[in-house]
Amino acid sequence: MITDNVLIKVDNLTKSFGDLHVLRGINAEIDRGDVMVVIGASGSGKSTFLRCLNLLEEPSGGTITFEGVDITDDSVDINKHRQKMGMVFQQFNLFPHMTVLNNLTLGPVKLLGQSKVEAEKNAMRLLERIGLAEKANAYPNQLSGGQKQRVAIVRALAMNPDVMLFDEPTSALDPEMVGEVLEVMKQLAREGMTMVVVTHEMGFAREVGTNIVFVDEGVIVEQGEPGEFFGNPKNPRLKDFLSKVL
Amino acid sequence: MQEFFSGIGDSLYKLLIVENRWEMLLEGLGITLFIALISTILGTVLGFLVGIVRSTYDLQLKGKKCRKFSDYLLKALDVVARIYVTVIRGTPVMVQIMIMFFVVFATAQDGVFPAILTFGINSGAYVAEIMRSGIMSIDKGQFEASRSIGFDYKRTMIYIILPQAIKNILPALGNEFIVLLKETSVACYVSVQELTFTGNMIASRTFDIFTSLIAVAAIYLVVVLVISYLLKLLERRLHNSDH
Numbered sequence: 145m146i147t148d149n150v151l152i153k154v155d156n157l158t159k160s161f162g163d164l165h166v167l168r169g170i171n172a173e174i175d176r177g178d179v180m181v182v183i184g185a186s187g188s189g190k191s192t193f194l195r196c197l198n199l200l201e202e203p204s205g206g207t208i209t210f211e212g213v214d215i216t217d218d219s220v221d222i223n224k225h226r227q228k229m230g231m232v233f234q235q236f237n238l239f240p241h242m243t244v245l246n247n248l249t250l251g252p253v254k255l256l257g258q259s260k261v262e263a264e265k266n267a268m269r270l271l272e273r274i275g276l277a278e279k280a281n282a283y284p285n286q287l288s289g290g291q292k293q294r295v296a297i298v299r300a301l302a303m304n305p306d307v308m309l310f311d312e313p314t315s316a317l318d319p320e321m322v323g324e325v326l327e328v329m330k331q332l333a334r335e336g337m338t339m340v341v342v343t344h345e346m347g348f349a350r351e352v353g354t355n356i357v358f359v360d361e362g363v364i365v366e367q368g369e370p371g372e373f374f375g376n377p378k379n380p381r382l383k384d385f386l387s388k389v390l
Numbered sequence: 391m392q393e394f395f396s397g398i399g400d401s402l403y404k405l406l407i408v409e410n411r412w413e414m415l416l417e418g419l420g421i422t423l424f425i426a427l428i429s430t431i432l433g434t435v436l437g438f439l440v441g442i443v444r445s446t447y448d449l450q451l452k453g454k455k456c457r458k459f460s461d462y463l464l465k466a467l468d469v470v471a472r473i474y475v476t477v478i479r480g481t482p483v484m485v486q487i488m489i490m491f492f493v494v495f496a497t498a499q500d501g502v503f504p505a506i507l508t509f510g511i512n513s514g515a516y517v518a519e520i521m522r523s524g525i526m527s528i529d530k531g532q533f534e535a536s537r538s539i540g541f542d543y544k545r546t547m548i549y550i551i552l553p554q555a556i557k558n559i560l561p562a563l564g565n566e567f568i569v570l571l572k573e574t575s576v577a578c579y580v581s582v583q584e585l586t587f588t589g590n591m592i593a594s595r596t597f598d599i600f601t602s603l604i605a606v607a608a609i610y611l612v613v614v615l616v617i618s619y620l621l622k623l624l625e626r627r628l629h630n631s632d633h
């Protein structure tokens with residue numbers, strides 16, 4: 145095993161909200177180029193796990209090593225590392241008071257020190273890629289849900305991240321818009337982007353997932369490459385879960 | 391009937407024309423507007439700062455343990471801010487201005503400055519709560535999106551949260567200005583020669599309390615209506631640029 149290739153290593157991650165123990169010892173390794181798909185029942189801790197990866201939730205215990213640095217260490221400047229971890233939310237969370245273009249350029253200009261011209265050029269290239277160049281000067285509330293989510297994805301990409309975290313990116317969308325968002329994500333995966341995706345889209349998991357992870361009551365109870373995972377599930381809870389969603 | 395109208399004419403003549411009393415009323419109005427305007431500015435600045443302290447505490451520290459020196463500082467500031475808001479909002483402005491005038495500035499000749507300070511501090515407490523609820527009403531997802539890009543708390547506030555929050559609270563701030571404008575009339579009790587005081591003074595010379603009070607009320611009303619109208623225009627402008 146080439147340890148160099150490990151992008152994120154999670155060791156015995158725990159997270160409690162008061163008396164509620166949501167994560168109870170998660171261990172995981174995400175290599176560069178991996179597409180880890182996280183599935184599990186509602187309330188099992190999938191979002192909490194994902195949000196711990198960029199410390200939007202502060203872990204209660206355990207460590208998260210990102211690019212060789214333990215980012216749970218208090219002395220680490222988490223803002224620097226977050227720049228390298230793009231995140232896409234179920235509710236899009238575009239900045240409503242800014243145009244699409246400014247949503248994309250704010251981070252690169254203010255944090256990466258890009259010039260406005262440079263950032264805008266880059267942003268336009270990304271918007272073209274998702275077919276929304278003509279919406280550059282629109283405001284988020286003028287976009288459909290699918291368009292918003294695609295913009296949210298390229299807003300994260302504009303920071304040139306090393307990993308992209310997705311928390312149910314298609315769950316808030318009307319069914320007819322799910323496809324366009326998944327298509328962007330698939331393309332991203334094909335280009336070799338490292339991704340961690342919480343989703344209920346099993347088709348997506350099968351097609352582009354390299355490692356499927358089943359979370360149950362705050363622990364990973366089964367994981368594997370999609371063929372084996374879906375073809376021959378072992379854990380009874382997973383079997384039960386799959387029988388419901390497939 | 392004719393008698394009635396000539397009676398009104400006579401009253402108005404005494405109220406406005408004798409001794410150029412309309413000039414006195416105008417001056418009174420000027421002082422009222424001056425006090426209201428300066429204390430609104432003072433109150434907005436003060437309320438803005440206190441509101442930021444309160445919401446930063448709520449967002450960053452509430453329910454957590456203090457770890458660094460800055461945490462303790464924030465906690466102390468929040469306690470002070472909370473006491474300030476509670477005390478000011480829990481006591482009558484009349485009592486506040488009397489304390490300011492007869493205790494804090496016991497030797498002051500002129501009441502205008504103590505009045506401005508009182509109304510500014512008073513309004514600050516209300517603006518602080520408006521500000522705080524404006525910030526807290528912004529969707530949590532906005533914070534998270536900004537933080538996930540890599541912005542720290544301060545820049546998240548400056549680029550993402552405050553522009554949205556301030557736009558949302560502008561109507562409430564406008565309303566606060568109108569409330570304050572009317573409230574300045576209590577300054578007449580500490581002999582500030584603002585509009586209400588001037589009306590009283592004229593009444594004491596004409597022995598016609600009715601006419602001067604009605605006149606004073608009418609002037610307040612007109613000013614409030616004009617300001618409301620201007621605020622509505624401003625709101626509409628903002629709404630048109632709403633996204």
Ligand SMILES: Nc1ncnc2c1ncn2[C@@H]1O[C@H](COP(=O)(O)OP(=O)(O)OP(=O)(O)O)[C@@H](O)[C@H]1O
Pocket residue numbers: 161164166184185186187188189190191192193
């Ligand atoms: N900030 C919080 N405070 C308290 N409890 C929380 C908080 N966030 C999550 N929880 C609880 O933690 C548990 C796991 O939540 P989480 O959002 O991680 O589940 P999930 O697997 O993503 O579920 P879903 O599929 O519904 O999104 C839930 O019981 C939830 O109520």
Ligand SMILES: [Mg+2]
Pocket residue numbers: 190191192312
């Ligand atoms: Mg979730």
